[in-house]
Amino acid sequence: MTRYPEIVFKTLAMPIVFVxxxxxxHFFLRGHNAPGGGFIAGLIVAVTALLARMSLDRRLLRLEPxxxxxxxxxxxxTTGAFPMLLGDAFLKSAHGHTRxxxxxxxEWASAALFDLGVFLVVIGTTLTIIDLLxxxxxxxxx
Amino acid sequence: MELLxxxxxxxxxxxxxxxxxxxxxxxxxxxxxxxxYGINIAILLAGAGTGLAAxxxxxxxxxxxxxxxxxxxxxxxxxxxxxxxxxxxxxLRAYQAxxxxxxxxxxxxxxxxEVLGSxxxxxxxxxxxxxxxxxxxxxxxxxx
Amino acid sequence: MNLLxxxxxxxxxxxxxxxxxxxxxxxxxxACLAALLCLGVSLSxxxxxxxxxxxxxxxxxxxxxxxxxxxxxxxxGIMLALxxxxxxxxxxxxxxxxxxxxxxxxSKLVNELRExxxxxxxxxxxxxxVNMSFLTGDLFNLFVAxxxxxxxxxxxxxxxxxxxxxxxxxxxxxxxxxxSAIFVVAAGMIYGLIGTLNMADIAVKVAQHTASYGPDAxxxxxxxxLALVFATKAAVFPLGFWLPSSYPVPAAAxxxxxxxxxTKVGVYSLIRTFTLMFPEEDLIKTxxxxxxxxxxxxxxxxxxxxxxxxxxxAFANISSIGYLLMGVFTRQNMxxxxxxxxxxxxxxxxxxxFLIAALAEKIAGxxxxxxxxxxxxxxxxxxYFIAALALAGLPPTTGFIAKYALISASLKVGGLLNNWVxxxxxxxxxxxxxxxxxIWRGFFWGESHAVHQVSLPAGMKGxxxxxxxxxxxxxxxxxxxxxxxxxxxxxxxxxxxYIAAVLVETQAPxxxxxxxxxxxxxxxxxx
Numbered sequence: 119m120t121r122y123p124e125i126v127f128k129t130l131a132m133p134i135v136f137v138x139x140x141x142x143x144h145f146f147l148r149g150h151n152a153p154g155g156g157f158i159a160g161l162i163v164a165v166t167a168l169l170a171r172m173s174l175d176r177r178l179l180r181l182e183p184x185x186x187x188x189x190x191x192x193x194x195x196t197t198g199a200f201p202m203l204l205g206d207a208f209l210k211s212a213h214g215h216t217r218x219x220x221x222x223x224x225e226w227a228s229a230a231l232f233d234l235g236v237f238l239v240v241i242g243t244t245l246t247i248i249d250l251l252x253x254x255x256x257x258x259x260x
Numbered sequence: 261m262e263l264l265x266x267x268x269x270x271x272x273x274x275x276x277x278x279x280x281x282x283x284x285x286x287x288x289x290x291x292x293x294x295x296x297y298g299i300n301i302a303i304l305l306a307g308a309g310t311g312l313a314a315x316x317x318x319x320x321x322x323x324x325x326x327x328x329x330x331x332x333x334x335x336x337x338x339x340x341x342x343x344x345x346x347x348x349x350x351x352l353r354a355y356q357a358x359x360x361x362x363x364x365x366x367x368x369x370x371x372x373x374e375v376l377g378s379x380x381x382x383x384x385x386x387x388x389x390x391x392x393x394x395x396x397x398x399x400x401x402x403x404x
Numbered sequence: 405m406n407l408l409x410x411x412x413x414x415x416x417x418x419x420x421x422x423x424x425x426x427x428x429x430x431x432x433x434x435a436c437l438a439a440l441l442c443l444g445v446s447l448s449x450x451x452x453x454x455x456x457x458x459x460x461x462x463x464x465x466x467x468x469x470x471x472x473x474x475x476x477x478x479x480x481g482i483m484l485a486l487x488x489x490x491x492x493x494x495x496x497x498x499x500x501x502x503x504x505x506x507x508x509x510x511s512k513l514v515n516e517l518r519e520x521x522x523x524x525x526x527x528x529x530x531x532x533x534v535n536m537s538f539l540t541g542d543l544f545n546l547f548v549a550x551x552x553x554x555x556x557x558x559x560x561x562x563x564x565x566x567x568x569x570x571x572x573x574x575x576x577x578x579x580x581x582x583x584s585a586i587f588v589v590a591a592g593m594i595y596g597l598i599g600t601l602n603m604a605d606i607a608v609k610v611a612q613h614t615a616s617y618g619p620d621a622x623x624x625x626x627x628x629x630l631a632l633v634f635a636t637k638a639a640v641f642p643l644g645f646w647l648p649s650s651y652p653v654p655a656a657a658x659x660x661x662x663x664x665x666x667t668k669v670g671v672y673s674l675i676r677t678f679t680l681m682f683p684e685e686d687l688i689k690t691x692x693x694x695x696x697x698x699x700x701x702x703x704x705x706x707x708x709x710x711x712x713x714x715x716x717x718a719f720a721n722i723s724s725i726g727y728l729l730m731g732v733f734t735r736q737n738m739x740x741x742x743x744x745x746x747x748x749x750x751x752x753x754x755x756x757x758f759l760i761a762a763l764a765e766k767i768a769g770x771x772x773x774x775x776x777x778x779x780x781x782x783x784x785x786x787x788y789f790i791a792a793l794a795l796a797g798l799p800p801t802t803g804f805i806a807k808y809a810l811i812s813a814s815l816k817v818g819g820l821l822n823n824w825v826x827x828x829x830x831x832x833x834x835x836x837x838x839x840x841x842x843i844w845r846g847f848f849w850g851e852s853h854a855v856h857q858v859s860l861p862a863g864m865k866g867x868x869x870x871x872x873x874x875x876x877x878x879x880x881x882x883x884x885x886x887x888x889x890x891x892x893x894x895x896x897x898x899x900x901x902y903i904a905a906v907l908v909e910t911q912a913p914x915x916x917x918x919x920x921x922x923x924x925x926x927x928x929x930x931x
Binding site for chain 2: 544547548551555558562565567570571573574577578581582584585588589591592593595596597601
């Protein structure tokens with residue numbers, strides 16, 4: 119369990135993980151009209167999960183990352199196909215404004231659900247790839 | 261900038277092609293990444309020429325930079341990310357299976373008996389890479 | 405409701421669910437259901453487009469040059485129906501063959517691992533990519549569809565982790581990545597020069613530009629880049645070197661699907677490029693015609709040089725691509741309709757032959773040099789006999805009709821080049837016959853040395869029989885099918901209906917459009 123004994127790294131990792139998660143969340147939300155969105159947020163969160171795994175020796179999620187991929191795909195696809203049930207075009211996005219307490223004016227869009235799917239797929243894929251590469255390195259080392 | 265970016269794109273693609281032509285898998289992968297970077301810059305340049313006065317479909321004052329090439333690049337980057345990862349895993353597996361990341365050593369281990377019996381040109385077995393004797397195929401590696 | 409998104413959505417949905425399902429039986433059932441549904445939708449689309457209507461779906465309701473359009477005309481309808489049909493047969497074949505050993509003397513383990521690691525799901529994603537390439541009316545979306553298709557095909561090629569798979573898979577991935585890189589830069593430059601990526605819009609603007617300024621070398625360059633990319637995907641002779649070594653390595657079902665459809669996607673894109681977007685590039689068309697003749701001959705010669713089932717058939721595939729392109733670039737409506745008929749024929753022939761190869765590999769391993777299986781497996785011999793006749797193009801089969809149409813179209817157009825190409829086609833027919841006889845002589849003819857009969861799974865035999873039955877049906881229904889091909893070719897060569905259908909809603913509100921052509925350089929040159 120002491121593969122990364124660096125004390126600074128281990129101490130700083132926890133706050134960094136939380137800050138990164140917040141940044142990921144922020145990027146996810148601002149993605150509709152500004153740079154950001156599901157892909158970038160997914161990468162940030164995947165890196166966070168990797169950091170957590172390296173420093174704290176624990177996974178952020180109990181879920182196998184591989185299963186996130188089909189779930190994300192299904193979410194994205196359902197969002198895209200839903201307008202077809204209402205007689206609209208494939209991928210048609212609904213959007214509007216609501217006022218939330220503390221937040222103020224908030225522009226919502228159904229495309230964000232699609233982005234959520236992308237987000238999950240990116241996390242799942244990235245972590246799976248890292249798993250595949252890292253496990254083999256472990257074997258090599260032993 | 262007008263001259264610098266095309267030169268950069270050309271340099272990246274040139275270096276990439278040079279590396280793709282080498283025989284080590286990892287250099288091929290790096291070369292492919294370089295090529296895709298060079299191409300992204302080329303697309304960026306191709307889009308820069310089409311400065312429109314005002315965006316279509318909106319009542320917004322121009323001038324504006326066309327966002328579409330950037331979207332193209334983003335898509336290309338995402339796809340490149342996936343394929344590079346795939347290639348990395350693939351080359352790692354190939355390295356584990358063969359103990360080398362050199363293309364030449366990977367392909368040319370034909371069984372001499374097999375070769376004489378099965379090639380159109382027994383003197384040059386390399387023209388059609390052989391599977392090797394069939395028995396070897398049975399003990400395949402499982403993904404660990 | 406507009407059905408056009410469904411051939412993309414159904415495989416995507418079922419592919420995602422297949423990744424989650426734990427049981428093999430349920431995976432198989434779901435994959436079959438999805439493929440059946442896809443077939444139904446594709447046939448219904450084909451039925452609609454046969455009335456002469458071009459179906460269009462503007463995704464997300466963005467008007468045409470700005471959004472992504474899905475378009476279906478006659479050619480798309482035919483291709484969708486073919487892909488759904490082959491997809492269904494492949495799913496059933498894979499369901500049956502993945503429970504058994506891949507070939508004689510191998511353990512079942514490889515195939516079971518393939519199944520467990522998502523073979524069926526990858527097959528669905530592959531179908532999605534293939535259908536999307538047929539449906540899309542947007543050049544960049546075509547690139548994305550190619551990538552979806554290719555990434556799934558990488559998966560299918562590599563799944564199982566056998567050493568030859570790793571080795572050939574690496575080459576396959578690298579070649580396709582480089583082709584994709586050229587594709588994406590071509591798409592970017594087309595956008596930079598022409599200002600649009602919608603294929604119909606490109607067609608309009610290129611035609612306007614050529615009409616007012618004459619031929620433009622830069623447009624030719626772009627067309628050349630696209631031709632290079634699609635010819636690589638279609639495995640046209642000098643660019644098809646990756647095919648013969650990579651198609652034989654994956655599981656049998658994947659090989660069969662690849663050979664039947666993936667190269668045809670390249671051919672489809674070539675047809676679209678040179679009938680819709682760049683119909684005036686005569687030099688490139690001539691070049692491709694020459695390459696088509698070379699592919700035919702080299703493919704047939706390659707077949708003769710091989711001694712393993714799937715390697716031989718991979719070369720047969722290259723040869724058939726040559727025939728297809730010969731029809732496409734004969735520059736006459738007649739040639740195109742012959743090519744489309746040949747396309748329907750060749751997809752089924754190659755598919756059937758690969759299924760026969762899979763059965764034969766189970767009997768006697770990779771090579772066909774072990775003699776005397778005629779007595780032990782007479783039905784397999786009979787099936788091979790019919791399929792080989794169709795491949796070589798002998799009279800009672802569709803192969804004869806298709807090749808006769810191709811060669812007569814080429815001769816009617818006339819000219820030195822076309823006559824030479826027709827001659828090459830005839831010679832290739834003979835070579836193909838020789839190669840088929842070689843397999844017959846090696847595998848079926850002679851004294852039987854077989855000690856015991858290998859029991860072959862019923863699902864595999866059934867799928868092969870179904871595919872062969874379709875081939876026979878094709879010969880019986882030649883008349884209607886030829887009319888179908890004629891109709892699609894006619895629609896392609898006029899292409900006004902396609903452009904009108906895609907751009908219909910957006911003729912009016914083009915306020916942001918710069919004067920055509922968009923690039924400043926064009927106007928400066930001509931003034």
